[in-house]
Amino acid sequence: MAFPSVSQTNTTNGTTATGTAAINLPTGILSGDLLIAYIRVAIIGGHTWPAGWNEIFDESPDAADDVQSLAWRKADGSEGATVTLTANGNAKFAALSWRITGAESPTVQAPEVGARTTGSATQPDAGTVTPTGGSKDYLWITVYGMEGEQTGVTTYPTNYASNQLFANSGTVGAVTTNVTCGAANRTATASSENAGVWSVAGTLDDWTAFTIAVHPADVRTLGWRGRYADTALQGPERPVMQGGMTPGCRKAPDVLVRRQSGLWVPRRAA
Numbered sequence: 001m002a003f004p005s006v007s008q009t010n011t012t013n014g015t016t017a018t019g020t021a022a023i024n025l026p027t028g029i030l031s032g033d034l035l036i037a038y039i040r041v042a043i044i045g046g047h048t049w050p051a052g053w054n055e056i057f058d059e060s061p062d063a064a065d066d067v068q069s070l071a072w073r074k075a076d077g078s079e080g081a082t083v084t085l086t087a088n089g090n091a092k093f094a095a096l097s098w099r100i101t102g103a104e105s106p107t108v109q110a111p112e113v114g115a116r117t118t119g120s121a122t123q124p125d126a127g128t129v130t131p132t133g134g135s136k137d138y139l140w141i142t143v144y145g146m147e148g149e150q151t152g153v154t155t156y157p158t159n160y161a162s163n164q165l166f167a168n169s170g171t172v173g174a175v176t177t178n179v180t181c182g183a184a185n186r187t188a189t190a191s192s193e194n195a196g197v198w199s200v201a202g203t204l205d206d207w208t209a210f211t212i213a214v215h216p217a218d219v220r221t222l223g224w225r226g227r228y229a230d231t232a233l234q235g236p237e238r239p240v241m242q243g244g245m246t247p248g249c250r251k252a253p254d255v256l257v258r259r260q261s262g263l264w265v266p267r268r269a270a
Helices: none
Strands: 005-024 034-041 054-059 067-074 082-101 117-120 125-129 136-147 152-155 162-168 179-190 193-197 199-201 206-214 254-258 264-268
Touching: 005 034, 005 136, 005 162, 034 136, 034 179, 034 206, 067 082, 082 136, 082 162, 082 179, 117 125, 125 136, 125 206, 136 193, 152 162, 193 206
Parallel strands: none
Antiparallel strands: 005 082, 034 067, 034 082, 054 067, 117 206, 125 193, 136 179, 136 206, 152 199, 162 179, 254 264
């Protein structure tokens, strides 16, 4: 297996109160990419995501009068620059999004999230996430969302050096009408992850923190397209004969052989 990779990210500073929050999506989206989006809105009540987006959670776990939700989508190439969801009234918001490649198809194994931890007037600290399937080459994304007008992130959790994000709703109006959020990611081979403590700048308020585990792609679900292939091959459903012609191919300089593990892997023909 190989680690999933964050190809692009985006942030949205929702400084104008609205009941239809448009989240900026990453650029360069291709069919098959895994998309993940997170939003925190300064109003209580659930969110309605458009068709094709699958909620992981939609909740108000901390003491603020806010709601946060997290959702994923398997891209089909029809996505635009934003995804718009409906909130429970007009409010400001902050949002984050990721475009990920090399992940397991979310229809086979969706990203998983550990227990959300909460606090107030302390630094965010996500709990442990223990994904299904034991030790793998995971992509770990740690996230916090907070009520208030924090000014940024002084220090991200240890080892979370990639794609360090921060979004906010501004400072207009009462503190309770504003929110901030942040995220960063790392890759590591492990069976669980505890991301550790954030250092968020500014006056702290009610917060929720959590970590997402993105599963690596199984070789059998990636398919295989040789350099001369006319059609993609799908693992054990489309086997190729070692040293012979590949079904659907004119030539087969690269072929698949089956390891004892049961996975089809490319091998250079003699």
